[in-house]
Amino acid sequence: MNEFELIARLSRGLPGNSTVVTGCGDDCAVLDFGHPENLFLFKTDAVVEGVHFTREMAPEKIGRKALARCLSDIAAMAGTPAAALITLGLPEDFNAGFIEKIYDGLNALARKHQVAVVGGETTANPGRIFISVAVLGTVARGKQVLRSGARPGDAIFVTGELGGSISEKHLEFEPRIAEAQWLARHFSIHAMADLSDGLAGDLRHILRSSGVGAEILTTALPVSRAAKLQARKNPAKSPVAAALTDGEDFELLFTVAGGDAVKLLDAWKKQFPKLKLSCIGKIAAGAGIVIRDKSGPHSLDAHGYLHFA
Amino acid sequence: MNEFELIARLSRGLPGNSTVVTGCGDDCAVLDFGHPENLFLFKTDAVVEGVHFTREMAPEKIGRKALARCLSDIAAMAGTPAAALITLGLPEDFNAGFIEKIYDGLNALARKHQVAVVGGETTANPGRIFISVAVLGTVARGKQVLRSGARPGDAIFVTGELGGSISEKHLEFEPRIAEAQWLARHFSIHAMADLSDGLAGDLRHILRSSGVGAEILTTALPVSRAAKLQARKNPAKSPVAAALTDGEDFELLFTVAGGDAVKLLDAWKKQFPKLKLSCIGKIAAGAGIVIRDKSGPHSLDAHGYLHFA
DSSP states (O other), X not given: OOHHHHHHHHTTTOOOOTTEEEOTTSSSEEEOOOOSSEEEEEEEEEEEBTTTBOTTSOHHHHHHHHHHHHHHHHHHTTOEEEEEEEEEEEOTTOOHHHHHHHXXXXXXHHXXXXXXXXXXXXXXXXXXXXXXXXXXXXXXXXXXXXXXXXXXXXXXXXXSOBSOGGGTGGGTOOOOHHHHHHHHHHSOEEEEEEOSSOHHHHHHHHHHHHTOEEEEEGGGOOBXXXXXXXXXXXXXXXXXXXXXXXXXOOOEEEEEOGGGHHHHHHHHHHHOTTSOEEEEEEEESSSEEEEEETTEEEEEOTTSOEEEO | XXXXXXXXXXXXXXXXXXXXXXXXXXXXXXXXOOOSSEEEEEEEEEEEBTTTBOTTSOHHHHHHHHHHHHHHHHHHTTOEEEEEEEEEEEOTTOOHHHHHHHXXXXXXXXXXXXXXXXXXXXXXXXXXXXXXXXXXXXXXXXXXXXXXXXXXXXXXXXXXXXXXXXXXXXXXXXXXXXXXXXXXXXXXXXXXXXXXXXXXXHHHHHHHHHTOEEEEEGGGXXXXXHHHHHHHHOTTSOHHHHHHHOSOOXXXXXXXXXXXXXXXXXXXXXXXXXXXXXXXXXXXXXXEEEEEETTEXXXXXXXXXXXXX
8 A cells, every 4th residue: 555545545534523614635624613704724744854855955944844835735725824833853863053943944934924833842753853833724714715616617827837846946935825815805716726746736636626627738837947957957857747747836726717817817917916827727527637738638647747638 | 952952942932923822831822813702722742653652552552642642731721622633754664554543543532532633644754653643622711721820829639640651551541631621610720731741840830830839748649550560660769759750641730729629629529430639739939849758848859859858
């Protein structure tokens, strides 16, 4: 059994109760505590030494990333993060200055987004630093944006540029909190997710949750400069493949009714002139992702390879 | 710098915001989201293979313990746990059946206490299993019991029996949720904590937070059978020392006004006839812990050794 099969098994039959609006399977859990205005968003994530970072990286950026990943998930629900707890696993030979700088980076991002860091727990974790972050946030009742609302005919959008995050962006990305809130306030966003597993993977989550398919135009993909530079060094992966499959972009992926697309693009340019917004395709009936390039439509397999459809 | 000095440093100057009622330094963080009736309790904790458990232990009990530790902290605030998220670090050679049984044990305890398990995250953690649990709970506005409310003249109580938890109880303890809620509903509990670091350590947390001292009577300490059995094998640690310093008892430690003590004991016996409640001493002006035995008063040092006062 691999990790994904295990997760699927562990996700079945989890205990619930009357607070659960949306449990396992979206960017955050959504909980209803009878607050007159708000629902609550609950999320944990972890970064692990040797898996997500090394001691050669700037510790401030490691701490920043640990929190930013969770904030990106709160953004993906159109929510507002409020409080965070840090669980820190420390190896025997931990360097206190390094750990303090991890916290400095995390705290600086928390301050920027008015997130309170309200404690946590420290434990031994022989061999490596393990940083788990739990975040509690809020969203106005009924305004949470799930993965499950995409409909045939919807336009598909992504913020920013995609691919090549590993060179730099994965340590420096901005959680799109303000942008997501603005979107949910001014438009009827049908479905949204943040891009952590790569566009193709995260779009598949939306498609499966919504019971629909999608067609993506390669010419519309906002390929990052980093992805193009990497493709020069490693021609086996094209810039388009990088934009489709590289993880940790932490941009927003969302859908709106096709009729709203032009109005949304115009309003976005006025509101966020420095952040690119791209319409990359449309939601279709059916299932799976079709990629359309100059040579015609192709199906995209789980490894990011294109096949003639 | 050791771990405790590091934690003290990391705990200073953490980012706050207007939701924070009680941040770092109590059993849970207490947050105010403007809910008309409730405040929110937020807590994380972790258990790590080779530190808190081994693969030789029953996996159901490992999962149970991972959640129970957090529930014990919610109990220590007189709160009600509502939802949990699990962050799971997995080594390369993980045994899927073992992990599923960890979840079985965790889920069973969650069901018992009507806690929803609303997802989590899985990551690689080369070398060992790492289980971090985040719990969100509620407490009626103003009914949260902190560590900081102990006053001179208070009677000090503990539930259950103390010491020797390592033989068995650390994997099987019952979070005292119903008991703590009953206490807070019927009495004015001045201060409360759960016993995770050992009676002396956790009492010190209360004393420091409250700016008071305490006198404990050794004859009143409810020493567990496990602690007595261990003392026979290892005469270097007396049963009283075990009750004072062994970790992971996960009982409630609390104080009430001296005048409430007898009434509380009587009411407790009717309400919880199967669970021992012991008055072990009293809060005094000053600082630190004085232990009184047949030979007179002694001061207790940080290592659990007694010195003539």
